[in-house]
Every structure is written in C-alpha cells, then in structure tokens.
Amino acid sequence: MTETPGFSTRAIHAGQEPDPRTGAVNVPIYASSTFAQDGVGGLREGFEYARTGNPTRRALETAIAALEGGTHGRAFSSGMAATDAALRSMLRPGDHLVIPNDAYGGTFRLIDKVLTHWGITYSVAPVDDPHAIAEAITPETKVVWIESPTNPLLNVADIAAVAEVAHNAGAKLVVDNTFATPYYQQPLALGADVVLHSTTKYLGGHSDVVGGALVTDDPELDAAFGFLQNGAGGVPSPFDVFLTLRGLKTLSVRMDRHTANAAAIVELLQGHESISEVRWPGYAGMVSIRLSGGREAALDMCKKLELFTLAESLGGVESLVELPAAMTHASTAGSLLEVPDDLVRLSVGIEDVEDLLEDLRRSLR
Known part of the structure; x- marks a missing residue:
C-alpha cells in the first residue's frame, strides 16, 4: 500500500504479517529463551536471547509504534517498568522534572519515594495550565511528564502548548497516553518526545495481561530505552505480548x-x-x-x-x-x-x- 493505512487496519496488520513458513495469520508465541546463531555473531533476524529481543515482542512494538505514528516502540513487563525505564534514561542526579498535580499514584510513588533518593527533584503543576507548567520549570528541568487525561481527575492538557513550553526550556515532554489511547490522541504529532502506555489497560483491553510501552521518533532516546529494557530486564513474556496483540486488534x-x-x-x-x-x-x-x-x-x-x-x-x-x-x-x-x-x-x-x-x-x- 502506498498510502498510510487507517487506524484499525494498522491495529490488525502492522508488524503482524502472516507467518512466511506456515501462513499463520496470528503472530506465533515464540516461547524460546535463546536463538541459534549461524556462526559466532551470526544472528538470524537479529535475535540472540529473549530478554534482548523476541519475534512476538517485536511485532507488538511495531504495531504500537504504528498506531502512535512513531518510528520506535519498546514493550515492557508493566506500565511502571516502562515509566521507570523512561525516567532513568532521561534523568541524572541533580536533574529536575515537572509532573501533574493529579498524577497516577504509582508514578508519584516512584518519583517521590525512589528517584528523589538519587538526587532528582520534582515540582507539580496542573496539566491544563501551560503557564503554570512554565513557572514550575527550573534551569535543571530535563523532563516535563504529563498525563492527558489525568488519573483520576481527568484533566486534559493542550499537548502542543505544553510541548512548546518544555522545548523552550530545553526539556523533553513525555505524555502518558493510557487513558486516551492512540485511537483518540497521538501525542507525538502534537510535539511530544515520548509516549507511554500501560498496555494493561485499553490496549490489552481484557484484564488478563500486564504490560507497558514507550514510543518515540528519537533514535537516541529509543536506544537508551532499549539499553535499559535489556540491561534491567523488565520485558514482557511472549504469551503476555500475544495477549496484548490480540487486544490491540479490536x-x-x-x-x-x-x-x-x-x-x-x-x-x-x-x-x-x-x-x-x-x-x-x-x-x-x-x-x-x-x-x-x-x-x-x-x-x-x-x-x-x-x-x-x-x-x-x-x-x-x-x-x-x-x-x-x-x-x-x-x-x-x-x-x-x-x-x-x-x-x-x-x-x-x-x-x-x-x-x-x-x-x-x-x-x-
């Protein structure tokens, strides 16, 4: 197809072509911890060890990136694993970030109870007030982290305006898009640098799987996310990925x-x-x-x-x-x-x- 397929078409087909050997229309569950190599360093399709990469996981990462209009996707074992990987990739001791004044409790707990012990500071601001977000930014701010809609007060951000505020300060904008889903909102197109999902929620859609994802157009950020995905090991199982792909189709x-x-x-x-x-x-x-x-x-x-x-x-x-x-x-x-x-x-x-x-x-x- 020469034109970009529609949303539902991408949800069903992106990264999910029929298996070339058997013709299976669903991506197989590759339940293998390791992959044979054609000589030392001779990787088949780039796979060597399941924590580093898995064909079922690659399909999900491709599909979610396509739905968000992004070029790079990474799947994680939970939304919090994705949150942790994003924050640890983008922040260093002495850095500062801005978060919503009604953020998800798990995100707040990670920042307030863990990252602050590593010398990271934060301020809070309402997501629906770009001026307040600008006032919360300091010279040390490296990340503006928002949810839109927020959890649980359902406040909505002007993502394009917040992106401009963040970028003018030299900071990156991360948008938790779990509540809106890419069906209703695609933050990268509005200027966000990173989109986060708890795929446990609407993307999986059946309350039977836990997962998370990060999507970006920035190859350097994606490489950093991939390093922690592999190095820290917070990856989903092939079966969890299969369930998430199943949910994504509908x-x-x-x-x-x-x-x-x-x-x-x-x-x-x-x-x-x-x-x-x-x-x-x-x-x-x-x-x-x-x-x-x-x-x-x-x-x-x-x-x-x-x-x-x-x-x-x-x-x-x-x-x-x-x-x-x-x-x-x-x-x-x-x-x-x-x-x-x-x-x-x-x-x-x-x-x-x-x-x-x-x-x-x-x-x-």
Whole structure:
C-alpha cells in the first residue's frame, strides 16, 4: 500500500504479517529463551536471547509504534517498568522534572519515594495550565511528564502548548497516553518526545495481561530505552505480548463502545441529587464523580454496585469501580497530589448500557 493505512487496519496488520513458513495469520508465541546463531555473531533476524529481543515482542512494538505514528516502540513487563525505564534514561542526579498535580499514584510513588533518593527533584503543576507548567520549570528541568487525561481527575492538557513550553526550556515532554489511547490522541504529532502506555489497560483491553510501552521518533532516546529494557530486564513474556496483540486488534471498536456507554452514564449522573460533580473528557470510558454525601456515600456506592466490580485497574471490557484515595492513589495521601476522599472512579466497560445504568441507579437510591 502506498498510502498510510487507517487506524484499525494498522491495529490488525502492522508488524503482524502472516507467518512466511506456515501462513499463520496470528503472530506465533515464540516461547524460546535463546536463538541459534549461524556462526559466532551470526544472528538470524537479529535475535540472540529473549530478554534482548523476541519475534512476538517485536511485532507488538511495531504495531504500537504504528498506531502512535512513531518510528520506535519498546514493550515492557508493566506500565511502571516502562515509566521507570523512561525516567532513568532521561534523568541524572541533580536533574529536575515537572509532573501533574493529579498524577497516577504509582508514578508519584516512584518519583517521590525512589528517584528523589538519587538526587532528582520534582515540582507539580496542573496539566491544563501551560503557564503554570512554565513557572514550575527550573534551569535543571530535563523532563516535563504529563498525563492527558489525568488519573483520576481527568484533566486534559493542550499537548502542543505544553510541548512548546518544555522545548523552550530545553526539556523533553513525555505524555502518558493510557487513558486516551492512540485511537483518540497521538501525542507525538502534537510535539511530544515520548509516549507511554500501560498496555494493561485499553490496549490489552481484557484484564488478563500486564504490560507497558514507550514510543518515540528519537533514535537516541529509543536506544537508551532499549539499553535499559535489556540491561534491567523488565520485558514482557511472549504469551503476555500475544495477549496484548490480540487486544490491540479490536481497540477501535472497543473504544467506540466504551465512549458510547460512558456518554449515557454521564447523562444519567449529571444533575443527580447524590452527585456533586461529574468529570469526563468527552471520550473513552473513564468517568470520575464526587458524592454529595462525602466519603461515606462514596463507600456506600462502591459497596452497592454489582455489575461495576470493585477493583483496581481500568480499560477492560468489564466495568470497574474504585475509590482512588484508598486504593490506586493511596500513596498520594498528605501530598500535593492527594485525591479527594469522596471521589469515585468508574471504568465503563462494554456491557449493555441499560444494565449499567440500572446498576448505577440502584447504587444511588
């Protein structure tokens, strides 16, 4: 094909050509820890050891990079492994980074509890205010790290404006694109230097695999990510990669359904007497609400829901509910990133929407 294929076509075909020997239309699970060499240093297709590279993993890395419009992709054993590799590749003792004032709790924990012990400092700023981000930058800032939408308050950044702010200061911009997915947003095209995913979430899509990914157009950054991917060893298994590839193929149709269901739920919840605030960026399946009755009302809602399973994580085909302040974001307690204790986060699945609406109505009675 001479023209760039459409999104769904890339999700199904990029890096996933039929096996030339058997004709298998799905990429095989190459469950081999090592690869025969044609003489010393004579690598077949560049493979020598599974931590360094694996054909199944290469297919996933190619596919995710194609969906993000990037040239280089790296797959990791989790979103946090990808986060760790990115930060350790881009920062050195004495460096500074800017993060959202409502970042994911795991990202905050890594930065606040681990990287600061290595002499790295950070400031926080709202992602929807490029001026505030500019004010948070110091002469030592090397990275501006944002989520858009953020987790769990669902604030949205003007990525192009933030990229300009970061680049004017000589810093790199990393965008966690987990919530929006490349179906709705491709940050590299807006000026970002690196895109991060927890592939555990929407890209895998079925709550059966854990993984992460980094995508960039910068060959030097990609080489640094690859060095840590191999040197630190945070790589996914071939089976985990296979599951993620399986999920990737249906990303577009799932995201359409997540969005349609979320829109109906937002319509139900807005103006409901039990709800003081509804937050939704207008796409994808993440909806955050605050309860008029405070924390006890939030706990009661979580307890009464039936189709919405009380569980951490998000982005799967099934609907989930959680109380971030006591679950995914407990690490932010007492910090500038502390989450309101009356905030309930919904990951809206792809079930029949009327069933989900009735479950919510019942929980709010």
